[in-house]
Amino acid sequence: MSFLRRYVLPVLASAVLISTTGTVRAQETVPNLRDAARDSYIFTYPLVMMYRTMFLQAIDATSPSFSGGMGVWLHLGVATPADTDIVTPNNDTPYSYAWVDLRSEPWVLTLPAIEAERFYTSQWDDLWGHVLDNAGSVNDGNGGVSVLLAGPDWAGDLPAGIDRVIRDESRFLGTLTRTQLLPDGGMDAVEAIQNGYALRPLSAFLDQPAPPPADLIDWLPWQDGTEEQLAYWDHVARLLPLVEPHPADRKAYAALALLGIVSGEPFDSSALDPETQAHLRAGIDDARAILADEAGELTDGTKLFGPRSAMGQRYLDRALGVYVGIFGNTKDISVYLNRVVDETGAPLNGAKAAYTMTFGPQELPPVEFFWSMTMYRLPERALAENPIGRYAIGSATPGLATAPDGSLTLHIGTNSPGPEHDANWLPAPEGPFWMVLRNYGPGQSILDRTYDLPPVRVAK
Numbered sequence: 001m002s003f004l005r006r007y008v009l010p011v012l013a014s015a016v017l018i019s020t021t022g023t024v025r026a027q028e029t030v031p032n033l034r035d036a037a038r039d040s041y042i043f044t045y046p047l048v049m050m051y052r053t054m055f056l057q058a059i060d061a062t063s064p065s066f067s068g069g070m071g072v073w074l075h076l077g078v079a080t081p082a083d084t085d086i087v088t089p090n091n092d093t094p095y096s097y098a099w100v101d102l103r104s105e106p107w108v109l110t111l112p113a114i115e116a117e118r119f120y121t122s123q124w125d126d127l128w129g130h131v132l133d134n135a136g137s138v139n140d141g142n143g144g145v146s147v148l149l150a151g152p153d154w155a156g157d158l159p160a161g162i163d164r165v166i167r168d169e170s171r172f173l174g175t176l177t178r179t180q181l182l183p184d185g186g187m188d189a190v191e192a193i194q195n196g197y198a199l200r201p202l203s204a205f206l207d208q209p210a211p212p213p214a215d216l217i218d219w220l221p222w223q224d225g226t227e228e229q230l231a232y233w234d235h236v237a238r239l240l241p242l243v244e245p246h247p248a249d250r251k252a253y254a255a256l257a258l259l260g261i262v263s264g265e266p267f268d269s270s271a272l273d274p275e276t277q278a279h280l281r282a283g284i285d286d287a288r289a290i291l292a293d294e295a296g297e298l299t300d301g302t303k304l305f306g307p308r309s310a311m312g313q314r315y316l317d318r319a320l321g322v323y324v325g326i327f328g329n330t331k332d333i334s335v336y337l338n339r340v341v342d343e344t345g346a347p348l349n350g351a352k353a354a355y356t357m358t359f360g361p362q363e364l365p366p367v368e369f370f371w372s373m374t375m376y377r378l379p380e381r382a383l384a385e386n387p388i389g390r391y392a393i394g395s396a397t398p399g400l401a402t403a404p405d406g407s408l409t410l411h412i413g414t415n416s417p418g419p420e421h422d423a424n425w426l427p428a429p430e431g432p433f434w435m436v437l438r439n440y441g442p443g444q445s446i447l448d449r450t451y452d453l454p455p456v457r458v459a460k
Contacts, residue, residue: 037283
């Protein structure tokens with residue numbers, strides 16, 4: 001683990017206190033603005049990047065990813081290298097996205113019944129990147145379910161016809177709903193299921209008059225690259241009123257106040273004096289260096305995703321989860337294991353070598369549903385173009401060949417390993433790459449980490 005982790009977030013841990021009146025009171029040692037900016041960036045990074053996704057999918061009508069607005073599904077097919085809305089996209093379970101505005105009333109999510117052998121899960125995240133819950137196969141089975149989605153301002157009884165409630169401090173929630181692609185039926189079967197996913201305001205579900213609409217929001221347009229610029233802080237200031245401040249984050253809010261950012265108050269980074277601007281820019285650079293360093297050493301993402309009750313004040317882990325795989329899921333649903341180096345510790349690079357990974361007869365991932373290994377080019381963490389259009393390989397891959405003893409060898413490289421091995425070929429880009437093993441319905445040995453991936457070896 002990087003030494004940087006030992007030093008991150010000292011501001012949030014001990015730099016400031018909140019008085020009983022809510023004002024910021026400095027301790028004897030006040031950190032410099034650069035340190036406060038670094039730590040505040042890590043605290044708010046999920047908030048801003050979740051907003052990026054929401055803006056592109058549910059707010060900006062000019063975006064190629066626009067779904068049509070709040071409460072409208074964006075159903076996707078199988079991911080390709082052209083899909084860059086999120087990093088490390090999944091290639092086994094076509095995605096369905098949607099966002100809901102909970103300010104005026106809750107929404108109701110309904111999933112249809114599906115066949116027993118298929119996996120689906122409707123993951124819901126808040127604007128902090130917390131994974132709130134998953135409706136579907138693991139938590140509800142495959143018989144269909146209706147779930148109430150409620151924000152911090154709702155107070156009521158669970159209506160008839162709704163199985164349970166998902167509630168959060170955020171006034172906007174987003175879903176990444178996954179539907180397994182099976183050889184039998186292909187995308188036609190997936191699309192039929194996707195078309196059965198429903199989102200309705202609670203009033204519509206109950207066939208009652210709708211409450212008055214919430215106030216219109218003057219959304220701050222998003223441009224990619226803003227997360228590396230001074231204008232990042234303007235987004236933070238505009239987004240804070242969309243979440244209910246949590247008492248556990250009081251020190252983080254106090255650190256933001258040192259930068260001049262207070263929820264509900266105006267903030268304009270361009271109006272700051274040059275010295276303050278320099279500190280805020282430097283803090284961004286420092287924080288992004290930490291995230292890049294930690295991502296380069298990451299082999300296990302199970303601690304990066306979860307509800308607030310699990311994540312607590314592990315702000316770096318929360319930010320890292322969004323950085324390497326926004327909308328990653330909790331370990332009870334799926335566990336991701338990564339490989340970015342070979343057995344000697346050298347970074348994987350398709351321009352330098354071809355590789356193999358062999359699972360022994362008793363070493364295949366123990367899962368309830370299925371597993372797959374997906375290839376990503378670095379540093380983009382996007383799917384890699386290849387001549388056969390294969391971006392992942394796993395237990396559901398048709399024709400995957402095992403040896404007579406039951407072992408399974410994956411062949412990883414830019415060129416075909418030969419006709420006798422093509423069924424087990426995972427194409428790699430001509431450059432650095434990263435592989436992610438997704439385990440759906442992980443077995444106990446994966447959950448307790450007594451299971452690990454076999455090493456990646458340079459092919460002979």
